[in-house]
Amino acid sequence: MQQGIGFGHVENDREAVSRRSSRVKLTNSSINSICGTIEGSQYVRSILIFTKENLSEDFTRSLLAKYTRLKVLDFGYARLTEVPENLGSLIHLKYLSFRGTSITRLPKSIGKLQNLETLDVRTGLKVEVPKEITKLRKLRYLLGNPISIAVKDSLGSITSLEKMHVLTDPDGVVIRHLAKLTKLRDLRVSNVKGDYANTLCSSINEMPLLERLHITLNYGPQEIDLHIRSSLSKLRMLHLRGNLKEFPNWILPLENLLKLSLGQSMLTNIPLISLGNMPNLLILSFGPTSFEGETLHFQNGGFQKLKELNLVHLHQLSSIFIERGALQSLEKLQIMNIPQLKAVPSGIQHLKKLQVLDILYMPTEFLQRIDPNGGEDYFMIKHVPHLHVARTNSDFL
Incomplete structure (x- = not known):
């Protein structure tokens, strides 16, 4: 045989x-x-x-x-x-x-x-990619940073692209050609300068099929506006990293959004009540310096489907309030490197579905309050099956 x-x-x-x-x-x-x-x-x-x-x-x-x-x-x-x-x-x-x-x-x-x-x-x-790449009519996924003037000027001709990860060029040529890639479903754009933010938003307005969008703004003190008019009705995952002038309100009507992640956005005001009304949000991450306010207040009835909440490197945050009836589906909560937060979130004991609680690099006072041996707040978290606590040598970052 x-x-x-x-x-x-x-x-x-x-x-x-x-x-x-x-x-x-x-x-x-x-x-x-x-x-x-x-x-x-x-x-x-x-x-x-x-x-x-x-x-x-x-x-x-x-x-x-x-x-x-x-x-x-x-x-x-x-x-x-x-x-x-x-x-x-x-x-x-x-x-x-x-x-x-x-x-x-x-x-x-x-x-x-x-x-x-x-x-x-x-x-x-x-990586120097020759202009011959534009002949690839079946190319769907272009991942990386192809550097070539010829490619930049003709990038829009690769209309079959559905997924693209690209580092923008200093002249904004790549951003201007993105508008022609109307079949994109997954777009990751890095190093976006404020001067080209409007052009980027205009390009995104021409992408009705987008399901994943990851924008990293050029690092610096300049506040940037991101104004997107398109409904982006298919968007499921959104990651914004960079200094934002204000919270982008076009996010709130995204009915199919499952995951939202913010980082370095330096926001002093986040519309938690409106975010809590998003019907399908499952994962919410406030990453490093995304929020510069002192209080997060999760109100009754908000975030009914949210499964995971990550609060990381928020150096001004000093208090978290969770009303009874908020975050009722939450299964995982990560609290990491929040130096002004000295006590566990008020109302955390109401999160009956919470399975995993990660407490990482928190100040000594916080850790003492959750100590199983006499910590005054331990009773609020003892119902969580998987409690992970990590500390540095100084118990503080």
Whole structure:
């Protein structure tokens, strides 16, 4: 009986390829032998690289020449610096990842990968991507920061894109072209300058299919307005990081929003009552310096579906009040590095569904009040099944 195609990986030698494996994992022990065999290579559809050895350009060129029927090629975090021109021979490729590598350019032949759907160049370096990438009419996911004037000027022509993670350029060229990417469902934009905030908002207004939006503003004292007119009716996850002039009120009508995360927004006023009326909000995170006020007050009936609440690095916050009937579905609460908060949130004992309470890097007085051995507030949290307390050497951050 003929042996069928398997799902295996190379550990020590050529055996997995000769077994007609459809998936090959290259490890330290197999990296030198894999290019020495040809038997079974026509059956391989996926190669994943897991090695700390340096991958030479000759090795990579041989690998690409041999496994021409690949659909998945993942160099993630491999020691790779050069990508050979024969990358374009992998005409069946759908997924290509260079995440965590040290490459700085891609060859022009990438334009031949007409079946490519995902390109991941999240390397932490500037990667020169040739204008030929605009020929990839099936490209749906572009992850990373492709740096090329030609690509920036024609980015809007890749209209098939559904997911894009990009670092904006100083001239705002990328932001101006985003408006043409009307099929985007997942957009992550970093290093947005205040001068281009209006342009970004105008571009987002042209993206009715957005489900995930992550905006990181350029770090600095400048307050930035984010005015989005579109209803964004499909938006499920929103993360805003940066100094905001005011809380964006366009968030409140987002009926399908499941997760909202704010960081470094420096807000002195957050409309908790209106936020609490959002019908489907499950996760709410007030990250580092997102709120500069002294009090958070969760009123009766608010946040009925919320499952997780994270309060992190809020240096001015000194009191939290939870009325009976608020946060009734809450299962996880994280309180981390809030130096002015000396007591547990008033009313926390009413959160009967709370399963996990993380208390991290809080001041000594707070920790003393929740001490199981005589702490005056311990009775308020003793019903929580999973209590996690972590402290630094000084009990204070």
